[in-house]
Each structure stands twice: as C-alpha cells, then as structure tokens.
Amino acid sequence: MPCSCHRDSFPDPSLEPRRGAPRGLHDPCGQRGIPDLPIEPHCGAPGPLHESCTRRSFLNLSLKGTLSLWLAGGIRARSEETDPKARMRSCILLWMDGGASHIDSFDPKPGRDEGGPFQAIRTAVSGLRVCEHLPNLAKEAREIAVIRSVTSPIADHGLANYLMHTGYPPEESVEHPAMGSMLAHLVQEESAELPPYVFLGDVYGDANSSRFGGGFLGDRFAPFTLGSGGQVPVTLSFPEGVDDAEFRQRIRWLSGYEKRFGRRLGDLSEVQQELQAQATRYLSGRFLETLNLDKESEALRDAYGMLEGERDSFGQACLLARRLVEQGVQFVEVSLPGWDTHEENFRDHEALLHRVDAAFSTLLRDLRARGLLESTLVIWMGEFGRTPEINENRGRDHHSTAFSIALAGGGIRGAQVVGKTDERGGEVADRPVSVADLFATFFTLAGLDLKQELYTPEGRPVRIVDKTGEAMSELI
Amino acid sequence: MRYPRFLLISLLLLAGQAIQTVAPRLSLASPRLTTADVDRLISAGWKREHVTPSSPANDAEFLRRLSLDLRGRVPDPTEAAEFLAGESPNKRARKTDEMLQSEEFAGYWAGLYSQVLIGKAIADRSYGFYLFQEYLRQAFLKDKPLDRLAYEILSADGWIDRKPAVFFNYRWRDPQDLAAATARIFLGVQIRCAQCHHHPFDRWKTEDFWSYAAFYGRTAIGYSEQGEKFTDGDGSEYDRYRVYEEAEGEVDRLPSGQHPKVLPARFLAAPEPAVETQHRRRLLARWIASHQNPWFARAQVNRIWSHFMGRGFIHPVDSLTEGAKPSHPELFNRLVRDFADHGFRLKPLIRLITASRAYSLDCHTDGDRPKEELFAAAPRRRMTNQQLFLSIAQATGIEYDRKEVATLAATENSEMENPETAEDQPAESSTAESGGESPGEVAITMSETDYLYEFNVTSPIESVLLRFNSSLVSHGLLVGWQLQGVMGNIEKPEERIDWLFLCALSRYPTDGERAYFFDLLKDTPDDVESYQRLFWVLLNSTEFGYNH
Incomplete structure (x- = not known):
C-alpha cells in the first residue's frame, strides 16, 4: 500500500482563478417543505420533554442544596468566552472513518480513467456537480459549501485522525485536545443536564483513541461515548430496587462522607465530587429522554436511511445527534467506518454513499425544519481523501494532498464550491485550504477568538487553532 | 534455583551472541543491583532538588497498591486483615512473592501486555486474540525471559491455532504498521511520523522508516485453501489463517517522488543495510531482542517502571529517541544493565521496584506535590x-x-x-x-x-x-x-x-x-x-x- 503523502510543490496558482458559485438564483427543489418530508415544523421551544419534567424537577429541587455546594470553579459559562453575535451553537461532525474518496463523492472527474465508473449529477446549485450516489444531498446543495482543496501532509490513519480532530499534527511533547473537547471546555454550561461532547460510534482502528479526547485538558473533557446505534447505557437509569428517594439518600451519605473524610487523597476529592455532581445532573432524566428515539415519528426515523430492510444505525445516530443538539449539546461526532477501500473501492463507496445521502440530507432538512440549522454546523469529513489512481484491486489508496470536505449550517454561506483540484483530482489547483484554516473557520463560526490560548498542565500556552490558520472569509 | 531450564536457554543465547559479535563486555558475573542501590540513587535526586519525600505508606496502603499493580484488584478483606495484623518484618516481600507466583498475576499481566501489543481496538478481538492472550499468560506464569518472548512474537510463523504468537504479526499485517508498532512497542521509539514526511527536528527520516519497514516486505498472511476452520471451546468456527515469509517481495514505498521506490532493509540507526538472509523478519526479530540492541532493554525497563511508579524515567514511554533525557540516568542505566545481564526476567525486576523506598511512600496529600519525575510521593492513579x-x-x-x-x-x-x-x-x-x-x-x-x-x-x-x-x-x-x-x-x-x-x-x-x-x-x-x-x-x- 503506497503512502502518497509526498507533495513536490503546489501547482501553479495562476492556472485558473476560483469562480465563486452563484448563490440562491433559483430553487428547483424547493428549499423549504419538500412534499414528502415527514418532518413537522417545530414550535421552537427547546426540549419538549414533558414526561420527564416531574421527575427532573423533583430531583433538581431535592439535590439543589447539595449540588450548589459541590460545584467547584473551573466551568466557565458560554457568555464569557464567545462572541454573542456568533450563530453557531453546536456542531455535528459526520466522521467518514478511513477516508472517503473525494473523486467518488464531492469532486467527481467524469470522463477520465481516474474518475471511476460513477457519474456526476447536477445539484440545486448550478455549477456544482456531485457523485450520482448522492441524489438527495444534491437537492440540498443550497445549504452546502463544498471545499475541494483541503490539503494535509499526513496520509496515515492514526496521525491524520489526530490532525483532523485536533487541528494540530501530532507532537511528541503535547497531546492536543479534540475540537469537541475544546468546545466543551470553553463553552460548557454550568447546569447542563446533558454532556457537552458526545461520540456516537464504534472505536475502530488502532489504539490512538486520544484523537477523540481531552488531551492536555484532561479526560474530563473526553466525549461521552454511545455505541454506533446510540445504544442507551444502562447506567443512565437507576438499577432495580433504587428509586429517586433512595438515590438521593445515597448521595447525601456520600457527599457527607466526602466532605468530612475525603481529604485522604488530597484535592482529588473535589474533582471527584464535581464529577459526581455532573453525573447526577445527567441522571435528571432529560439525557435519557433525549436518547429515546421512539419519540420521533416512524416516517422520520425511516427517512434517515434504511439498510437491508432495517433502519440504518448511522442514520439513527444522525437523528440522535439532532436530538442532542436540540437539547444544547455542543459537539456530537457520528462516526461511519468502512471508507478505507484499498480493495473494491466502488462497491463499498456506493453502499456507504447511499447511507450518507439519506442520513446527511435528512439531517439538514430536519435541522432546518426545527430552526436549528442556523445554529448547527454540520461537518462531513474524514481523515483524508483517496488516490486518483485505481489500484489492481479496484481500490483507491490514501491521499491527503488534495481532498474534499462538505459543510452546512452554523451560519456558513452555502451553495458554493471553494477551491479546485487539477483534472486528475490529485493536487490542489486553486485556493489550497490547510487543516488549520478549517479549524480557524470552525472556531470563528463558534464565536471564539482564535488567539485564545489553552494551557497544558506544565503551563505551556497552546492556541486553540494553529497560528497559521486563517478563517475562510468566503464561508463566513 | 527456580527456573533452571530457562536460565540455561538464556545463558546459551547470551553466549551465542557473545561469540557472534565478540562482545566481551557481557559479564554474567556482574553483581545484582539491590534495593539499597535503587534507594540510594533515587534519594540522591531528592537531595539534589531539596525535596523531602513523602512519608512511608502504611501496610494497608502498600498492600492495596501492590495488589492493584500485580493482580488488578483490591485485596480480599481477610487477606487485608491478616496482613495488617502480621508482625513479620519481611511480610511485604513475602506478600509480593505470593502474588507474583499466583495465576492471577499471570492473567492480569497477560491482559496488560496484550493491550500494549495489540491495542485497544475492538476490531482486533477474535478467537485468535484469546489464544494469543493465553500464550502470554503461560509466558508470565513461567516468567519467560522477555527477550525470548519478544523474539518469539516477532519471528512467529505458522497457523494461529498451532502458534498463537503469530497473532501479533497478523494484527498489524501491513509493513508500515508492523514497522511503526514494533519500533514503538519493543524499542520505545516513535518512527511513524517519518512514514510520510521529514520532521525538521526529528532524527528519523522517511528513508529510515521505509528501510526499517523493508524487513516486513515478505511477511504474508494466508488462509487455508480448503476453507478449513478451527473451533473454540463453544463450537464457534473461525477461518484458519497463518503468517509466513514469502520467498520474495519488497515494500513499495511511494508512487512517485525523487526517492527510490524500494529501499534495502536496514536496522534503525544502522549505517549500512543488513546482510540479507532467507528470512528477513527473523533477522529483525533477532536484532530487536538482542543484548546489543540499544533500545530493547531500556524500553522494557522504562515501561515496567512506569507501570509501578506512574511514569517512566523517560516520559512518555515511547519517546526513547536519542535526545530524551532520563530523570535518573544512572539508576536507569544500571536497572537496564541488570535486567539485560540477568536474563531479561520480569519478576526480579518487579521485586526490586516494589521493595524500593520510592514505591513504598504514601501519596502526599498536604500542600504541593513534588515534581512527579522525582518519585518523591506515590502517584494517585x-x-x-x-x-x-x-x-x-x-x-x-x-x-x-x-x-x-x-x-x-x-x-x-x-x-x-x-x-x-x-x-x-x-x-x-x-x-x-x-x-x-x-x-x-x-x-x-x-x-x-x-x-x-x-x-x-x-x-x-x-x-x-x-x-x-x-x-x-x-x-x-x-x-x-x-x-x-x-x-x-x-x-x-x-x-x-x-x-x-x-x-x-x-x-x-x-x-x-x-x-x-x-x-x-x-x-x-x-x-x-x-x-x-x-x-x-x-x-x-x-x-x-x-x-x-
């Protein structure tokens, strides 16, 4: 398996100037209210979880005294850190684990050997063509900005995963936090009844799970992990024989014990009590309620995609992601593995693209119908793209020097293509976009000052975004 | 003497290597390092930094820590009560021996090592993995010398159900993954980044990476042509697979670029390519697990020390590249030499570490904690x-x-x-x-x-x-x-x-x-x-x- 991450030089930038795609000229598909869309418009009030209210408020009231004592410093409120004008409140990362082929998705090269067998189709935005296996997403193109000129030097899964989750290449001396962890750290809300950062998916690949984690911020900012189908952990409900009253009693005994005797391990007790208070809030019922997909209509659940006659777990996880951001969760990663197609690229991509098409397009419509699209940035990306060359096993290998990602919502300007690759899809031909530029754009959308620094336990300042990163003005 | 057979084997191995390379510095008679030596070298650091170490841990703290480190669990209440009541002055050493001899120790450490060797990913769980873990368990039960264990794992060829050690090569399979994994795990050196690009400050160049990976150019995985299966205890069937060395084959490095595509196999930091033999991977295995290898024993000692002390002399444990400065150079070097000169055995090293004063301190809960690399207080993990x-x-x-x-x-x-x-x-x-x-x-x-x-x-x-x-x-x-x-x-x-x-x-x-x-x-x-x-x-x- 060749590693193709060497790049001799950037192609001549004078080849062709970028043409901004025209925006909003016509709307062939109807941006709002597609007839068959099984989504009911939403009243707008967040979190209509009426059943849980009784239990929740009961628990809240009864624990209030305990909790307020437990809450130590360290959690900062959103308003202190972020630009109040920023529209993006949440982010959903659709993670294409293994690296999706850009040529077989958002950067088709029809009529060439490298283009493979897939055709390109028109989208709702003139000038933007995508792979034929993304027909529903094509109808949503007005929401989407495709960046075709992302370039990174790393074509190794583990290292590229790290780069694309943290915005920094791996360094020996510092373990960077993932973007979700940074957001959780910077804009966590004090009384959240749901975790700020949730990961939906199975952890595949090698042991480098740090790519999801809190890095030097500590594993307190690691994601709350749910299985690929959004399986509900049993620990979110009380076990048999324990009710609210008994749990409250246990917590009272525990906090009394910790307050009086917890100094045996020094300051660790305070950290632990803070975690326990946080966990107690997650048990208020709202989190569990949010994870219950039965609250959604059958038609909507189906619309998120079917796989071999069953609801596709990736689609259901996307639906769950919407329910989570609706309740104020800041960052949700939904992972879809299987893109590392060194063999049978086209067979596997076709199957995966159908899943992406259903889930991604429905997610956009669903978010829009609920008024959440403006405040939710959806990122479609993986660790890199795949080679223009098709190998002897009908596969494509790793390729990082030019690949595509897609963005929607969160206040970005959709209906456009940024950058382009050469005619083979091998190198960037216009407007190279570094990974640092991407992260600068994400954090700018979130209203964060790019110069803001985080501190490692050794006191070393690390900017939230590599200083070379520049927010992409055409998107904001 | 408890393990005469293994000692004999390692003696023979060492002797063989000594003859091969004419390395007279190998003296089997070098005196064993003692706990007193360890204590002296650690406390020298405290004096130098004007740090007062934490108080000694009491028996309860010590027993619990030891049990978690060796068996992965808290002690039995009866065991704890007896230990606390015991008056023998060497009850700690005796308890350490008791735990080291237990089946539980071997099982727990097999789990720890399989996590290091195979990784945490769920995709790697399979019946072959269980067989591999059982193989490790047997090795820890017998205190198989770690150089021997490393050689077996790295060089293994054969069918998974006959030779479970092949699971390591099966799991990493691709030359570049094998190269990155073996360097990190067995040598404590991260070369993976060099796969794609030169780091301006890193000593490893892409050529280093790919010429090291070249040792794996002929490593192959095969499945039974008859579609044979093998079964586990519950009757579930699995495809039978094996790892073997092909007669020829090279690692294709890059599709294009100014560098040659195929590089000759060369050990890390070696000036010249290795002399070709029939079985390239075995050549690498021998080099990695040899007494002359500059990293192998250091990587093992550093990792084992960090398991008990919360961090290695070099931290993190996979950053043993040349520039790295150990926190206690003399102690580290002497532990490494002692370990290598006396058969690469795990249990004596564990006895040495757990008997040390540094391991037996309490975790210092008042005021600022001393710098962790001084080992002046027990870590809280x-x-x-x-x-x-x-x-x-x-x-x-x-x-x-x-x-x-x-x-x-x-x-x-x-x-x-x-x-x-x-x-x-x-x-x-x-x-x-x-x-x-x-x-x-x-x-x-x-x-x-x-x-x-x-x-x-x-x-x-x-x-x-x-x-x-x-x-x-x-x-x-x-x-x-x-x-x-x-x-x-x-x-x-x-x-x-x-x-x-x-x-x-x-x-x-x-x-x-x-x-x-x-x-x-x-x-x-x-x-x-x-x-x-x-x-x-x-x-x-x-x-x-x-x-x-």
Whole structure:
C-alpha cells in the first residue's frame, strides 16, 4: 500500500482563478417543505420533554442544596468566552472513518480513467456537480459549501485522525485536545443536564483513541461515548430496587462522607465530587429522554436511511445527534467506518454513499425544519481523501494532498464550491485550504477568538487553532 | 534455583551472541543491583532538588497498591486483615512473592501486555486474540525471559491455532504498521511520523522508516485453501489463517517522488543495510531482542517502571529517541544493565521496584506535590476500567469468568462489536438461592458479556455512572456474598462497618468514619438496605476509585 503523502510543490496558482458559485438564483427543489418530508415544523421551544419534567424537577429541587455546594470553579459559562453575535451553537461532525474518496463523492472527474465508473449529477446549485450516489444531498446543495482543496501532509490513519480532530499534527511533547473537547471546555454550561461532547460510534482502528479526547485538558473533557446505534447505557437509569428517594439518600451519605473524610487523597476529592455532581445532573432524566428515539415519528426515523430492510444505525445516530443538539449539546461526532477501500473501492463507496445521502440530507432538512440549522454546523469529513489512481484491486489508496470536505449550517454561506483540484483530482489547483484554516473557520463560526490560548498542565500556552490558520472569509 | 531450564536457554543465547559479535563486555558475573542501590540513587535526586519525600505508606496502603499493580484488584478483606495484623518484618516481600507466583498475576499481566501489543481496538478481538492472550499468560506464569518472548512474537510463523504468537504479526499485517508498532512497542521509539514526511527536528527520516519497514516486505498472511476452520471451546468456527515469509517481495514505498521506490532493509540507526538472509523478519526479530540492541532493554525497563511508579524515567514511554533525557540516568542505566545481564526476567525486576523506598511512600496529600519525575510521593492513579471491574467484583463478592475478564483489558475504551450478543445470555444466569448462611454459598455466575459491555467507558463521568448504577454494583449489593456474610455472620453495627471498609478500602475505618456511619445507621441497625447504602458510599468514594 503506497503512502502518497509526498507533495513536490503546489501547482501553479495562476492556472485558473476560483469562480465563486452563484448563490440562491433559483430553487428547483424547493428549499423549504419538500412534499414528502415527514418532518413537522417545530414550535421552537427547546426540549419538549414533558414526561420527564416531574421527575427532573423533583430531583433538581431535592439535590439543589447539595449540588450548589459541590460545584467547584473551573466551568466557565458560554457568555464569557464567545462572541454573542456568533450563530453557531453546536456542531455535528459526520466522521467518514478511513477516508472517503473525494473523486467518488464531492469532486467527481467524469470522463477520465481516474474518475471511476460513477457519474456526476447536477445539484440545486448550478455549477456544482456531485457523485450520482448522492441524489438527495444534491437537492440540498443550497445549504452546502463544498471545499475541494483541503490539503494535509499526513496520509496515515492514526496521525491524520489526530490532525483532523485536533487541528494540530501530532507532537511528541503535547497531546492536543479534540475540537469537541475544546468546545466543551470553553463553552460548557454550568447546569447542563446533558454532556457537552458526545461520540456516537464504534472505536475502530488502532489504539490512538486520544484523537477523540481531552488531551492536555484532561479526560474530563473526553466525549461521552454511545455505541454506533446510540445504544442507551444502562447506567443512565437507576438499577432495580433504587428509586429517586433512595438515590438521593445515597448521595447525601456520600457527599457527607466526602466532605468530612475525603481529604485522604488530597484535592482529588473535589474533582471527584464535581464529577459526581455532573453525573447526577445527567441522571435528571432529560439525557435519557433525549436518547429515546421512539419519540420521533416512524416516517422520520425511516427517512434517515434504511439498510437491508432495517433502519440504518448511522442514520439513527444522525437523528440522535439532532436530538442532542436540540437539547444544547455542543459537539456530537457520528462516526461511519468502512471508507478505507484499498480493495473494491466502488462497491463499498456506493453502499456507504447511499447511507450518507439519506442520513446527511435528512439531517439538514430536519435541522432546518426545527430552526436549528442556523445554529448547527454540520461537518462531513474524514481523515483524508483517496488516490486518483485505481489500484489492481479496484481500490483507491490514501491521499491527503488534495481532498474534499462538505459543510452546512452554523451560519456558513452555502451553495458554493471553494477551491479546485487539477483534472486528475490529485493536487490542489486553486485556493489550497490547510487543516488549520478549517479549524480557524470552525472556531470563528463558534464565536471564539482564535488567539485564545489553552494551557497544558506544565503551563505551556497552546492556541486553540494553529497560528497559521486563517478563517475562510468566503464561508463566513 | 527456580527456573533452571530457562536460565540455561538464556545463558546459551547470551553466549551465542557473545561469540557472534565478540562482545566481551557481557559479564554474567556482574553483581545484582539491590534495593539499597535503587534507594540510594533515587534519594540522591531528592537531595539534589531539596525535596523531602513523602512519608512511608502504611501496610494497608502498600498492600492495596501492590495488589492493584500485580493482580488488578483490591485485596480480599481477610487477606487485608491478616496482613495488617502480621508482625513479620519481611511480610511485604513475602506478600509480593505470593502474588507474583499466583495465576492471577499471570492473567492480569497477560491482559496488560496484550493491550500494549495489540491495542485497544475492538476490531482486533477474535478467537485468535484469546489464544494469543493465553500464550502470554503461560509466558508470565513461567516468567519467560522477555527477550525470548519478544523474539518469539516477532519471528512467529505458522497457523494461529498451532502458534498463537503469530497473532501479533497478523494484527498489524501491513509493513508500515508492523514497522511503526514494533519500533514503538519493543524499542520505545516513535518512527511513524517519518512514514510520510521529514520532521525538521526529528532524527528519523522517511528513508529510515521505509528501510526499517523493508524487513516486513515478505511477511504474508494466508488462509487455508480448503476453507478449513478451527473451533473454540463453544463450537464457534473461525477461518484458519497463518503468517509466513514469502520467498520474495519488497515494500513499495511511494508512487512517485525523487526517492527510490524500494529501499534495502536496514536496522534503525544502522549505517549500512543488513546482510540479507532467507528470512528477513527473523533477522529483525533477532536484532530487536538482542543484548546489543540499544533500545530493547531500556524500553522494557522504562515501561515496567512506569507501570509501578506512574511514569517512566523517560516520559512518555515511547519517546526513547536519542535526545530524551532520563530523570535518573544512572539508576536507569544500571536497572537496564541488570535486567539485560540477568536474563531479561520480569519478576526480579518487579521485586526490586516494589521493595524500593520510592514505591513504598504514601501519596502526599498536604500542600504541593513534588515534581512527579522525582518519585518523591506515590502517584494517585485513577483505576482503569479493568481494575474497577475486578475490584468491585472482588469487594462485593461476585464470581466471574476470568477468561472473559481478561479480554476486557484489550477492549478498554472501545465499544463491543456486537452488543446483540449480550442478549443471548440472561442477565443473571444462575443466581444461587440466597438462603445460605455462610459467605460463599451465595454467589452468582455473571453473564460476563453484559458487564464487559457496561465497563467499556472512555470518560471519567461515565466511570462515575458505572459506580452509581452499573449492574455489577447493583448485583454486588443485592446478591454479592460479602454483604450477605456481613449481615448473616456479624452482629454489631461497628464490626459490620469495619468489615465493609476492609472489603472496599482494605483498611479499618478511623474512629471518626466509624462514628459517622454508626450515626447514620442508628435508626435501622439491622436493615440490609442501610448497609447496601453504606457499601455503595464506600464503592463510590474517591478513595475506592484510585490506585494510591
């Protein structure tokens, strides 16, 4: 398996100037209210979880005294850190684990050997063509900005995963936090009844799970992990024989014990009590309620995609992601593995693209119908793209020097293509976009000052975004 | 002498290498390093930095720490009570030996090493993985020399069911993954970044990486042509596969670029390519596990030291590249030489470390903690998922199937592939009648899959929730035999409190702690629910969740 991450030089930038795609000229598909869309418009009030209210408020009231004592410093409120004008409140990362082929998705090269067998189709935005296996997403193109000129030097899964989750290449001396962890750290809300950062998916690949984690911020900012189908952990409900009253009693005994005797391990007790208070809030019922997909209509659940006659777990996880951001969760990663197609690229991509098409397009419509699209940035990306060359096993290998990602919502300007690759899809031909530029754009959308620094336990300042990163003005 | 055969083999090996390379510096007669030497070299660092080390750990702290480090769980309450009462001056050393000889040690360390060797990813779990883990367990049981073990794993060819050591090569399979993994795990050196690009400050160039990877150019995986299967104990069938060396083959490096595509096989940092032999991978295996290798023994000692002391002399453990400065150069060098000169054996090294003064300090809870690299206070480490699982089961008296538990080590922080399988077995498969009077008669055999699934968590908040609400905790309180025994056999509330402290925290409560709980229990002194609550509090205490 060749590693193709060497790049001799950037192609001549004078080849062709970028043409901004025209925006909003016509709307062939109807941006709002597609007839068959099984989504009911939403009243707008967040979190209509009426059943849980009784239990929740009961628990809240009864624990209030305990909790307020437990809450130590360290959690900062959103308003202190972020630009109040920023529209993006949440982010959903659709993670294409293994690296999706850009040529077989958002950067088709029809009529060439490298283009493979897939055709390109028109989208709702003139000038933007995508792979034929993304027909529903094509109808949503007005929401989407495709960046075709992302370039990174790393074509190794583990290292590229790290780069694309943290915005920094791996360094020996510092373990960077993932973007979700940074957001959780910077804009966590004090009384959240749901975790700020949730990961939906199975952890595949090698042991480098740090790519999801809190890095030097500590594993307190690691994601709350749910299985690929959004399986509900049993620990979110009380076990048999324990009710609210008994749990409250246990917590009272525990906090009394910790307050009086917890100094045996020094300051660790305070950290632990803070975690326990946080966990107690997650048990208020709202989190569990949010994870219950039965609250959604059958038609909507189906619309998120079917796989071999069953609801596709990736689609259901996307639906769950919407329910989570609706309740104020800041960052949700939904992972879809299987893109590392060194063999049978086209067979596997076709199957995966159908899943992406259903889930991604429905997610956009669903978010829009609920008024959440403006405040939710959806990122479609993986660790890199795949080679223009098709190998002897009908596969494509790793390729990082030019690949595509897609963005929607969160206040970005959709209906456009940024950058382009050469005619083979091998190198960037216009407007190279570094990974640092991407992260600068994400954090700018979130209203964060790019110069803001985080501190490692050794006191070393690390900017939230590599200083070379520049927010992409055409998107904001 | 306990292991004459192995010593003989390592003697022969060493002798063979000595002849091959004419390296007279290998002296088998070099005196063993003693605990006093370790203490002297560590305390020199304290003096230099004007640091007062923490106080010595008391027996309860020491026993708990030792048990967690060697067996992955808290001690039995009876064991703790006996140890605390024991008056022999060398009871700590004797307890260390007892644990090192136990099956539990071998099982727990097989789990730790399989996590290092194979990684945590769920995708790597398979029946071959279990076989590999069993192979490791046997090795730790016999204290197989680690150079021997490394050589076997790296050079292994054969069918998985005959030669489970091949699982390592099967798991990493691609030349560049094998190269990155072997360098990191066996040599403590990260070369993976050099795969794609030169780092301006890193000593490894892309040529270094690809010429090292070239040793794996002929490593291949084959499946049985007849579609043969092999079966596990439960009758499930698996494809039979093997690892073998092909007669020819090269690693294709890059599709284009100014560099040659194929590079000759060359050891790390070696000036010249290696002399070709029939079996290239075996050549690499011999080089890695040899006495002359500059990294192998250092990487092993550093990793083992960090397991007990919270960090290595070089931190992190996979950054042994030249520039790295060990915190205690002389001690590190002498430990490494002692380890290499005396057969690369794990257990003597563990005895040396655990008997040291630094290992036996308390965890210093007042004021600022001294710098960790001085080893002037015991580290406070959050229990791993596996330790938490084993310790809750131990403390509450829940029986479990050890084979399955061992796999938890390798799946920590990852998700189960098929959560559906959990439904195949009833949650409480064989709850015994709870009418028994004595502890031991009340036990449930757990359906392991359920608990494994529950304990695969990644963040501390999930870990807190596990201690709040997991089925293991819930079952442990409801049907675990410790609490049943406490209620059935002990009359006085104070003594019940004492026993539950021994179960969970391996120590007796202070007077204040006893009084706190006594007061809470005073209205319902014989109510089992109150003791369940008390036990729950102890299992959820900060102290329980840390190895300290």
